[in-house]
Amino acid sequence: MKIISNPNATPTKHIPLRTCVACRQIKAKRELIRLVHAADGKIEVDDSGKKAGRGAYLCREWECWQTGLKENRLEHTLRGNITREDREKLVNYARDLIKGVN
Numbered sequence: 001m002k003i004i005s006n007p008n009a010t011p012t013k014h015i016p017l018r019t020c021v022a023c024r025q026i027k028a029k030r031e032l033i034r035l036v037h038a039a040d041g042k043i044e045v046d047d048s049g050k051k052a053g054r055g056a057y058l059c060r061e062w063e064c065w066q067t068g069l070k071e072n073r074l075e076h077t078l079r080g081n082i083t084r085e086d087r088e089k090l091v092n093y094a095r096d097l098i099k100g101v102n
C-alpha cells in the first residue's frame with residue numbers, strides 16, 4: 001500500500017493539554033496520569049481518563065507524584081481527602097508506572 005504523504009492533509013490537530021498539579025508544566029493530556037475524586041469519595045488513578053468526578057493530572061515522574069501527595073496538592077485540587085489506604089495505592093501505582101518507563 002502506498003502511503004501518500006501530503007503535509008497539507010495533516011493540519012495541526014487540537015491536542016488536549018493539561019497541567020501537572022505538582023510541577024505546573026503543561027503537557028499533552030495523554031502524557032499525564034489522571035487522578036479522579038470519584039463519587040464514592042475515593043481518590044484514585046483514572047486509567048481510562050473518562051471517569052466521572054473532579055480530576056487532577058500528574059506527570060509520569062516520581063518527583064511529581066511525591067510533590068502531589070506530600071504537599072497535598074492533589075487533595076487541594078481534587079477537593080477531597082486521600083486516605084492512608086488510597087495514598088498507598090497511588091504510591092504503588094506510581095512506583096510501577098515509573099519502573100515501567102525506565
Ligand SMILES: [Zn+2]
Nearest residue numbers: 020023059064
Ligand atoms: Zn509534573
